Amino acid sequence: MPSKGQSLQQNCSIGMNVQRAAPSLRRLGSLTSEEKRSKGQVKLRLYLGYMAAWGPLFLLPTVFLLTAGSERGLQQVQNWWLSVWASNGWSVAGDAANQDMVYVAVFFAIGVGSLLCGLLRAVVMVIGTVRASRRLHSQLLSKIMLLPMMFFDTQPAGRLINRFTKDTEAMDIQLGPCVSAFLVMLSSAVASIVVICTVSPWFLIAVVPLGAVYWSVQNVYIKSSRELKRLDSVAFSPIFNHFNETLQGLSTVRAFRQSGDFAAKNLGLLNSSNRCWWPLQVANRWLGIRLELIGVSVTYLTALMTAVWTPVNAGLAGLAVTSALSMTGIMNFMVRQSAELEINMNAVERILEYEDEGTEAPPVVDDRRPPSDWPSAGVITASDLYVRYREELDPVLKGISFSTGPAEKIGIAGRTGCGKSTLMMTLYRIVEPIRGSLTIDGQDILDMGLRDLRSRLALVPQDPVVFSGTIRSNLDPFSQYSDDKMWSALRQVSLATVIETFEGGLGLDSVISEGGNNLSVGQRQLLGLARALMLGSRILVLDEATSNIDNATDELIQATIRTAFSNCTVLTIAHRLHTIMHSDRIMVLDNGRIAEFDTPKQLLKNPEGMFSALVEEASKKSLSRSKSQAKVADLVATEAQRVLALPSMKERAP
Known part of the structure; x- marks a missing residue:
């Protein structure tokens, strides 16, 4: 029975077909949705x-x-004790030396208590922020993995990379210390105000207006800086996206000598980002000037009230003025940190942004689990199937109904945008039908869990997916199969000799570079075919699997499919029509409906039919295209003639 992770590589492959299979989305304009930007307070x-x-x-x-409150409170108590010591306001029995020792001991004890509270605060902060970062990152990753494939078609890769890099970095490195600094400064400010008001009660009169001024300045700064930070975060996504696209198409960019244009576009994106970053720094300076002016006013009022209206000793007066001086810096830093806290919470806001996105169906539905040997026959039945990509769009598949026999080979043909890939995506439930039913061997696949469904179907996509690692990890990422089975699969697809003579002679442990760049496209496709062989499914889906490879590899793949998958139901979405001429039946789609569905011979007998028109178009291409392309077109014509020469199914029957 396939493991719960068996469909991982299949799902990655399926995602590559979404944009190709959704032409109707483009009628709404850009296929990519605009990035969301929150407004107002966090x-x-x-x-x-x-x-x-x-x-x-x-x-x-x-x-x-x-611990933060205790640490700062003990520091103020320590300062108060120092003022008492300086004014000799605490007398104990004994001589002066003994009295000084008491002062020192109490001062030291208070300092140790403050130090221990600060140490515990720092430890708790590190543990808490690391735990929060891990949990929120895991939460984001889990959510992304459960989102439907259509989500990734509308979200550029750079947008997601931005969440997992810049926003995660802000949460890991900046947010924790910012929370700690804000709460510590808040505790310090409260402690300083208490000390000043204790020494000079008249200061209570000034606390309310000064607090209002601090609040108004902070509010103006936060409103602007918060939105600037959000704009800055949004402006970073196109930079990541452009870099990712350039990296993927680097060979093409260099071949057409477009490096300068791409560098200029990158510079333009950086300038757009700086338009948000630079005003943010200017706003920071604006805040600093005003906070310094308010801080000077606090110090002046404290000194004035202590000297004129409050008769206290020199030690307490010095404590009040010192607290006022320190409070200036504390309040400045606290206001900045409160603003920075809200700005950095933007990272958490963006990380949690996808929480409300709808997810795919559950991987397993306990009361709808198929038998362990399902599918055993490979009979696929669709009835009145309607499929669309979004609620506001027209259906792409319209009333599709068909049934395959056990181990039947079905070719699927049609012009671009007719719904071929959409049909495959519906079989994997990448898109969900809005009406109709779809069963395999009598089991309704629309009710079962996605893991149970996808892990039982084999897929060879048009764009082969190869992970960086080894041959072994690509063939058997979950360590389920023996080496003998892997070598057997490689021999069936004629890759065993290539692997044995691979770089370093490491066999199954040979290293594959990122994206399989040290393998040809044909070899990557054969590796995907070997994966399908090892899965042992009774249903194989070929989504234009040979459209990007040379004719020799194409013929090799077709021969392998005819022999190794002779007992399987094979659905072949065709780009090269000669690859489906040997099929038992061919389904021709037109505008989301089944236009024709019969044996190749019967379809070719109808010169007015759609399949005959497709074959004729492919044959005519040999007059105007290169030799390699003309060869493919000639193959179509040759296969068509061969099929017409074959006896009918009734004639072949004993």
């Missing part, structure tokens, strides 16, 4: 969600708040 639920990710029951955040 919601309270995001703060609570981030703190909850620190640990259960808000235990770590609570311990952090208590």
Whole structure:
């Protein structure tokens, strides 16, 4: 029985066909959706969600708040004790030396307590932020893995890379220290205000207006900086996307000497990003000037009230002025950190942005699990099947109904956009039907779990998917098969000799570079065919599997399919018509409907039929195309003549 992870490589392959199979989406304009950008204040639920990710029951955040408050409170107590010592305001029995030792001991004890609280605060902060980062990153990754394939067709890769790189980096490195600094500064500010008000109660009169001024300045700064940061984050996605696209098409860019244009576009994207980043730095300087002015006012008022209206000793007066001086820096830093906190929470906001996106069907439905040997016959039956990509679009498949026999070879033909790949995607439930039924061996596949479905079907896509690693890890990523079975599959697809003589002579442990760049396209396709062989499914789907390879490899693949998959139901989506001429029946699609469905011979007997028209078009291409392309067209004509010369199925019957 296939493992629960068997369909991983198949799903990656399927995703590559979505854009090719959804031409109707382009009627709405751009296939790619605009990136969302939140507006206004960061919601309270995001703060609570981030703190909850620190640990259960808000235990770590609570311990952090208590230790931060205790640390700063003890520091103020230590300063107060120092002022008492300086004014000799605390007398104990004994001589002066003994009294000084008491002062020193108490001062040292308070300092040790503050140090321990600070150490515990730092440890809790590290544990909490690391745990939150891991949890939110895992949550994002799990969500992305469960999103439907159509989501990735509308989201550029750079947008997702931005979430997993820049936003994750901000959450890992910047957000934790920012939370810690803000709460520590808040505790320090409260402690300083308490000290000043204790020494000079008149300062309470100034606390409210000064707090209002601080709040108004902070509010103006946060409103602008928050939106600038969001714009900056959104502006980074096109940079990642452009870099990713350039890297994938680097050979083409260099071949057409377009490196300068691509570099200029990259520079333009960087300039667009800087239009958001530079005003953010200017806003930061704007805030600094105003906070310094308010801080000077606080120090002046404290000194004035202490000297004129509050008769206290020199030690307490010095403590009040010192607290005011330190509070200037504390308040400046706290306002900055509160703004930075909200700005950096933008990273959490973007990471959690996809939480509300709809997911695919569950991987397993317990009461709809198929038998362990399913599918045993490979009979596929569709009834009145309607499929569309979005609710606002017209159906792509319209009333499709057909049934295959056991181990029947079905070719699927039609012009671009007729629904060939959509039919395959419906079989894998990449897109869900809006009406109709689809069964395999009597089991309704629309009700079963996706893992149970996809792991039982073999797929060889047009664009072969090869992972960086080894031959072994590509053939058997979950360590399910023996070496003998892998070598047997490689021999059946005529790859064994190539692997044995591969670089380094390591056999199955030979290294495959990223994207399989050290293999030819044909070899990568044969490797995908070997995967399908090892799966042992009774249903094989070939999605234009030979459209990008040379004729020799094409013939090799066709011969392998005819022999190795003789007992399997094979659905072949055809780009080269000669590859389906040997099929038992051919399904011709037109505008999402089945136009013709019969044996190749019967279809070719109808000169007015759609399949005959497709064959004639392919044959005419030999007059205007290159030799290699003309050879393919000639093959179509030759195969058509051969099929017409064959006896009918009734004539072949004993």
